[in-house]
Amino acid sequence: MVIKEPSKSSVSKRSSEDNFPDYAPPPYDWTYAPDELPQKSSARVGGGSSLITVGDDGRIEVDLNTKLGRALSISIPNPPRYTLQDVIERPENWLIKLNIVIQVVGSRGDVQPFIALGSELQKHGHRVRLATHNVFQDFVRTSGLEFYPIGGDPAELMAYMVKNPGLIPSMQSLRQGDIQRKRAMVAEMLDGCWRSCIEPDPVSHTPFVAEAIIANPPSFAHVHCAQALGIPVHLMFTMPWNATRAFPHPLASIKLGKTDPMIANYISYGVVEFLTWQGLGDIINKWRYTLDLEPVPLSEGPSLTETLKVPFTYCWSPALVPKPADWGPHIDVCGFFFRDAPNYTPPPELDAFLKAGPPPVYIGFGSIVIDDPKRLSAILLEAVESTGVRAIISRGWSKLDGPPLPHVLYLGDCPHEWLFQHVAAVVHHGGAGTTACGLLNGKPTAIVPFFGDQPFWGNMVAAAGAGSKPIPHLQLDAKNLAEAITLCLTPEAAAAARDIATKMRAESGVKTAVASFHANLPCTRLQCDIFPDRSASWTIKKGKKEIRVSKLAAEVLLWNIKIDHKTLKLLETKRTHMENRRWDPVTGASSAAFGTASNIVDATAGIFMKPYEEFKRNDSNVPTPVSDGHSSSSASDRDNGEGSSHSIMESSGRSGMQTAGAMAAASGKSVGRVVTSSVKSIVDVPLAVAEGLRVVPKMYGEEPKNHGEVTDWKSGVIVAGKSFGHGMTDGLMGLFVQPYKGARAEGAWGAAKGFGKGVIGVPTKLGAGVVGLVAYPGQGIAKSIRSAAHSKTRDRILMLRHEEGRWLLRTAQSLDQSQVISTYDELMRGKRTHAAQITIE
Known part of the structure; x- marks a missing residue:
């Protein structure tokens, strides 16, 4: 690999013309000579002219000289442009103390940098829990951090990765059953990561509900846990994970052909993400169901963190790899994480x-x-x-x-x-x-x-x-x-x-990473209106007045009968909104219809197959694990650092009547799924058409209108109204406005293009507005029904936040409860507009 040093004039010219920050990196030439890394293909995915092959070194070879590769290189969108005004303001002093869980999957070398990070976070008053594999318990606890076991065997993971260094497993691993074991381990770790967000400390039994998540990407649970809890998430890693044109994904090698190397680099990230989601997407969606979350669509799963603009901090030295210019302000390169040198006497x-x-x-x-x-x-x-x-x-x-x-x-x-x-x-x-x-x-x-x-x-x-x-x-x-x-x-x-x-x-890698973490937090929504150094967990609304209160403040008010439990509403300090984006009305409607048909066929087959599975289960002598979805490990397991699974064991020795009942119940659930899928299609297909029509202007360079998020039936009606109003005005006015804009920009040719845009806009924008009158309220009603039917996780979070609040109240020293009450009264009367200066030990 060769790094070409640019001249100073070329850097300044690029920065000024493209509005890139001054820290734009040098251009990278990632052209591998044959003797650097092996490039010979040892396996092929999808036939002889496939876009993707597997090299001897395990990396994914992306051949852009195929028809699909050339099509991708033409259709790849331009990366977002960021201006100097996009740079995030970094607070000099951070006040709010948070419960932070750090989720790490990997080897000891992966865990060690996060111990350094956790120690630095503690200096800011945060309560830090490091959730990782059970074998690292002593390593973490002796470093002064709380520990939570998520299961998984890092030695087995390392052995698997040595045998399968890339994303596509070898035939030997398939024959030996390594893939199923790895998938089972991933399912175990996903569950462990969720429990690390909400369960008490396994040793002290001190209540803990996370208020922010830091994770490395291979932990996979991070974004989904954050969505369930409504809290911020920040990813940190030691290798590039965000798409860039500066260099390819480390797990991919590129066969360019005539493709621009920068475009090839960008494509490589999408290919790796797609293959990763192909292998794990079904496991993640099954696990999301236990958290009362809707499944992530296949089209959205691979690019989820990019779409959501999840903050990223890369733990490497910019002296080695500077930040690429096409990474936005939510992405930082901060330096390596080094812990304080341990006191060591050599043998x-x-x-x-x-x-x-x-x-x-x-x-x-x-x-x-x-x-x-x-x-x-x-x-x-x-x-x-x-x-x-x-x-x-x-x-x-x-x-x-x-x-x-x-x-x-x-x-x-x-x-x-x-x-x-x-x-x-x-x-x-x-x-x-x-x-x-x-x-x-x-x-x-x-x-x-x-x-x-x-x-x-x-x-x-x-x-x-x-x-x-x-x-x-x-x-x-x-x-x-x-x-x-x-x-x-x-x-x-x-x-x-x-x-x-x-x-x-x-460099100060760890300190810079903490500053990056703080800078990306939603400070305004996080801060409690009564305790300024505490994170808000609830909202209290009376009339037009709404205040945010922490777990401790809420329990003080409940204890003094200033409010009742019904007054408190769960606060999402950072809402994670996942949507199934549509490209156009045709593919949108067809994919929605296909998805519905697939669900109906699967559910119909289950009417017959599920009872048979129940019958065979009774015929087996092997106990069957059945997850209760919410139970936690026993106290004795937690004390021993175990608790990697919260399954209970269902006895296989059922009577004939019990087996018949289980078979009937399984069949009944499948019938219910058929009905549910059929009803859901009434919402999904019109919604896909409305969204497809709404985004058509994007095809000719116009930014589509965003009418807001649909969360319930009320917001559905509001979005439908906005969609209809904008569709009518923009669709009809576009016949006159678009030619005028085009003429001002490009003269007669621009006016002609503008007229074409206006003509296309009439049916698409009007159609989006009309179909939206049905689609968005239907979506809102469906979400309201689903929210009412799937409330176990929300109820559990509510209960656990109260438990931690009561523990904080019991252990608080020198707390003046009367001052809390008076501050609350002033806030409700509008006599105070800022957080009170109430402190406790």
Whole structure:
């Protein structure tokens, strides 16, 4: 990979002409030479001329020289343009203390940066819970953070990823049942992530209801938990996840053909997201059903975070990868996350080895689980022998080992922050955390990538001159490893690594990330009107007056009989609205009709198949797990750090009458689904037509009118009225307004184009208004009915917020309840317009 440095004049010209911020990055040339990463296709998806193939390194190869690829490259929309006025204002001092849950899926290297983040958040008064795999409980708790287990086995995940480094699994994994186990693990972790938002601390049993979520994207539950709770979510990650034209997705390699490389880069993100959703979308939607959330449409799932503009913070140094110019103000590149260096005293064996000769080379692959550790150990030792260096080989999760040698030390767990100060160079798998630690200490780096973002970091290090080109683990041998070590020990590599270290030490990654998190929070809606340092959870409305109150303030008012429970309404501090966007009336109506037909066919089949499944279940001797949807793990499980599933076990020894009853109930549910799907089509199809007609102007460059969100029957009627009014006025007036606008912009030719737009606008805008009179009220009525029928999750959140409020009231010290009451009275009378200065210990 080559990074081309632009001239200063070219950067300033681009910034001024395109209204891009001044921190526009240099252009990236992500053209891989054949010897950098393997490009040979080992599998094909969708036939011989497929857009997508799978490379030997596991990355998705996107071939844009196919018909579909060329069509995509032509139809890809322009990225949004952001101006300097779009930059988010960052508060200097943050006042509101929040319950924050950090959800992390991955290895120890993925968890460690978020421990540093959690510690920094605590300094701002936040209560921080880190939710991750059970095996990291001690690691998290000894760091001073609350811990919640979400289940899942990171060692198994690492082993799976080594065997399947890309998004498409191998035939071996399919035959061995790895895919079903991984999908079951994802379902378990989704459930664990939801419970981490609402359940008490597993050890202290202190109530906890999240008021904000921070997560890494592979946790997958983040946006959906935020929607159910109505709270903000912020994603943080170590590899690019937002589409950009600057460089391709790290899990994709590009075959360009005649396509513009920038367009190809942009397309690669959509391809990876689509494949990810194809593999997990059904699991996520089944889980969403348990949270009383509607399913995410297939067309919306892959681009959900992009559509919702979920704030993103990338945990890498801008000295290595600056922020691309087409990333908006809700996306930040802040620097690597480093925790405070731990107090560490090396064991005598390590201390003696370091003092016995020149600085050694560190070699280790951390949490990577390798099928043949003996073979890898032999390669490492042969490379060490041929280069004549001293080496520390970290055993890691693969337990690398070998014969005792005077110039080689086999090492167990040791903090990299301390160890990397005492070595000459580092060789590792390319995890973001390990890469960052090596570069921060100015150590040249050789990366042997296995999967994920590891090739990305290997290429970035090589492009900076601070190490060798990455060696994919399948190509690793003693010769190329020896060459990489030799290159890392050159003065040029050492100088480049020191230069990067100097730049990185000037950054404050964790502090910048916290500032980014605070800047993207909806401060106005978050703040309690009585306790200014507390997050609001409820609204109280009397007449035209509405105030926001925290859990503690609400319980004080309830305890003193100033309000009753019916007065309190759940507050959504950040509403997540997911909609099924339509491109045009034809595809919109046909897709809605097809979806309805598919649901009816599936439900009809269930009338016969579901009773049979119940019969076979009774015939089996294996107990069947049945989720209750809301139950929590037992106290004993929580104390042991377990609780990775809240399923209960249904006994298979049912009587004949019980089995017959279960079969009848299963059939009855399927009949109900047939009726429900049929009725739903009466709403879905007209709605798809109305929305399709509404967005037709987008095809010729005009921004469609947004009439608001439909949440219930009242808002449905309002949106219908606006749609009809705008459709009538804009549709008819467009015959005159559009030619006038066109003439002013482009003269006679513009007037002709404007007349064409006006002609198209008459039937589409009028049609959208007329159909909307039926569609939007119908949508609102359907949502009102659904909300009433699916209220378990909402009722549970209501109950748990009250529980935490009562706990806060019991434990509050020096709280003047009379001042709370007087402030409430003043707010309701309109004599106070700002938060009171009431503080408690």
